[in-house]
Amino acid sequence: MSVVENNKFNFTAISDDCIKCGKCKSVCPIFEINHDETTSPRGFIDLLGAYKRDELELDKNAKEIFESCFLCTSCVEECPNDLPTDMIIEQVRNDIRKKYGIAWYKRAFFFLLRNRKVMDLLAKMGWVFQTCGLKINAQNQSSKLRLNLPIEMIQDRTLPFADKKSFLNTYPENINVENPKQKVAIFIGCMGNYAYTNVGKALLKILDRLEINAMIPKKQLCCSAPAYFTGDFDTVDYLVKKNIEYFETFIDDVDAIVVPEATCSAMMNIDWVHYLHDQPEWKERAAKLAPKIFMATKWLENNTKLADILKEDGKQIDDLITYHDPCHAKKMQGVHKEPRNLLKQNYVLTEMSDPNQCCGFGGVTMQSNNYKFAKAAGAPKAAMINNTGAKVVSAECSACRMQITDSLGRTDSDVIFKNPIELIADALK
């Protein structure tokens, strides 16, 4: 069965190929919450087949159903026929957007993703004013609203906050060492650029220790993942093509584009090609870039002597660490051994009961209209992290960081979150 035929997603073949075994249901977070066949992977596939045969109207009920998927790909990993539930839901969300439009606050957010300068300005203003409205927890790079309003989406919620200066505006475009061994470009991601700026700083420290030249491409835009998962394909089209054109100007000069973010990395080296399935020329251009785009831990583990340096010359730190597998890292890119191997050189690693279980982030819609589902999916993840007794939970993903920090906050946990890149840099002398 070919998922894409004649440049179109083959919904009927996908639906026909579901053998109704139900294996996907046991790993699906929304089925775990609702216990309802309609909101389960095979339910989604069934309904999407009916929708494409014109047997199901895209009414408000269907919209709610298709917006309840976390796009975590747990079902794809489990399915004996590799049925791409996530991809066809992404496609139908674009139909939902065309029929119902997008809420004003999401439109405003996507406008900012397309306009870096306006975003820079707002982030700066946010930094100036945030102390009035937010209680900042600097150690955990998180904040809470001072006023606890009775609105579920913000009530008692732990959120990231903007740093004083964005990562892209802090460093020069080229950071060169004497006698460089290699050269990489850094794609930092929006959360790493504005909120979790320590991650980029840590990556630069690691590259310097490895004697690798770092390029920070200043015109990089959002990878488009938030818009893709929401179905705003106009914004996706703009961001993907701008980034492709820009990356092509320097891709031959670097060994890799390293990304300390699972979602951005998976978006650029896998989902850009999926998105461009009906635009062959652009698809080919995206496919040419993909082999040079890596999650940072994967590239560092496979292409440098970092593990040896950490082992022979790093600080031994007694802190107990537990690692969560972001869906976009392990399930989509097969990255799970690399961060663990680097971390275990200097830290004591302990595994939570199910590191591969989705944290419940789910994207912009899940974090706004459907926040009740994000909260419900986050609770078991927080419990399994707390049960390890670890001091730090780590994952190479800022979306997981935002969601897990919020979920842990509801349990009054002392566990703090760090990207593995930050932990590795801390262990380097």
Ligand code: SF4
């Ligand atoms: S992508 Fe995740 S939430 Fe969506 S159907 Fe599959 S397992 Fe369920």
Ligand code: SF4
């Ligand atoms: S695991 Fe795959 S084949 Fe089995 S019910 Fe789920 S979607 Fe269908």
